[in-house]
Amino acid sequence: MPAQALATLNPETEEQDRRASVINELEEDESVDEVEHSTQRGAPNTGTTPANAAAQPDIGILPSGQTQPSAPDTPVAANVDLNDVVTAPESELLAMQLDTLPMPRPAQPLALLGSEVLPGTSARLAWSPGIQIPGLSQPTPVLAVNGIHAGPTLCLTGAVHGDELNGIEIVRRTIYDLNAEELSGRVIGVPIVxxxxxxxxxxxxxxxxxxxxxxxxxxxxxxxxxxAHSLFENVIRHCDMLVDIHTGSLKRTNLPQLRADMNNPDVATFTQGFDRMAVVHSSGSPGMLRSAAVAAGIVAVTLEAGESHRIQEHQIEAGVNSLTSLMEKQGMTSRMFVWGDPEPVYYDSDWIRAQHGGILFSEVDLGAHVSEGEILGYVADPITNAQYPIRANSNGRVIGMAVDQVVMAGFAAYHIGTEAEIPAE
Incomplete structure (x- = not known):
């Protein structure tokens, strides 16, 4: 070693000052990783041994090339048999972390419609509003799944309007795809209200x-x-969340979408759990199931999908997918759900009406993006051969439309949604 480097090790007072400086520096560091991977303060990061050997706090280099013993106060490592298998520190840390995680709370029996559904089980129950002739009374089936773990109660209702078939199938597939032993919370389904x-x-x-x-x-x-009173008191009041599933009416079809009061913060947050589902802001009308549920403190939305009197596979799949994502978002299931790109909220929406009677022929498809002034379809007079175009009144997307049919003046033909941001954003 050069004489200049050895000289720095000889004065005893300088050595003590240097060791104290190193200790103070290490005490200021809170991250072990930073201490291990950083160079000493003021030293160049060259990857080689610094020229000043004073950077070595505990080991001096002797002229003979041997190392001097550590200072007397340095702890001696315990003698261990390296052939013994020990738990890796990472595994010990993981085990400690798992021990600190909250354990799922066990579920309680679900009391519903005069029956008790035990945790981890499913049941077919019956609801009767008591309005039929007693001897001819036919109860309405209610499907209930009580998860093994505690959690929220989600209610699904279909066919509040008796001709809306897509909702019936969405409820059926969603309910029968559940495993009560893997569910946190409860799902109550009324496929045909x-x-x-x-x-x-x-x-x-x-x-x-x-x-x-x-x-x-x-x-x-x-x-x-x-x-309505019987259903609301006997089923709906058991819900924390409600999705009421509908379709378009009067030979109209709807793009899969949610109708929700986006001025309600809880409802607005709730809509974010539905994957790939456009949202139309609607405060709802008095007497609607969704409106009554929200007034009772139940977070509720309406899900629209397709048209009445038909079973439409694409619409059903969209509905089931959105409910699957909702249950995962609410912590009820865990299926490694892959989320798609979020759909925009269509705050402003307006029905464009036919101004003439005749036969409607559409030029656009459901879900199409349109520009103001674009021709959406024609109304043709079958006698005079006159054709009257129907044009978009704004830029937006076709979120609902009438199927081709005979229409009269004033008939609502195209529902155009104008994109808007989610209120929270």
């Missing part, structure tokens, strides 16, 4: 009323009031 309407292929109840204008109902009102 309006059973009399379903059996008659009708949107309405036998008294020609729209059930979705009578919630939460009353026990001594009209037929629709009584059915």
């Amino acid at each position: 309006n059973l009399p309407g379903f059996q008659q292929g009708s949107r309405y109840l036998p008294d020609r009323r729209d059930l979705n204008r009578h919630f939460p109902g009353s026990p001594d009102g009209s037929l629709a009031d009584r059915i």
